[in-house]
Amino acid sequence: MQGYRCKNCHAESITKTSFCPICQSQTFELFTLPTNGTVYSFTIIRVAPPEYVDFAPYTVALIQLTENLRITAFIQEAVSIGEKVRWKETKNQTFIFEKAV
Ligand SMILES: [Zn+2]
Structure with a gap:
């Protein structure tokens, strides 16, 4: 990225x-x-717009990537604030992250 x-x-x-x-x-x-970041805040989407309905419930998180940059990403796992996550893929201009192990 x-x-x-x-x-x-x-x-x-x-x-x-x-x-x-x-x-x-x-x-x-x-x-x-960097492909690794930290969850800054998140929202769980239970009622999804039609194009994302197959994914619901999912998490939309604000991820702190660098000191100056936070991005919005899609995570299909339960996360908590401060948790380490990493970039998985970018699909249709949507950033998809997963938990870092
Ligand atoms: Zn400037």
Whole structure:
């Protein structure tokens, strides 16, 4: 996985944007994201939208990947805050994580 880091203020993002949301700079550099992160917060989805109904119940977690970057990911296991998780795959622009062993 790769992320984008603002060359001016070092804000990090998982998606490419034209302007840095913090400082409006337009210069970014690519960097390799760690595949391991920590659960920052999570929500259990029991009533899923039609496209995800086969997966329910599932967990949508905010994962702290680096000091400056949190991403939203899908986890099909029960997790708790502070738990270590790792990237499994990216499907239809959805990040899927699993518990790190
Ligand atoms: Zn910036």
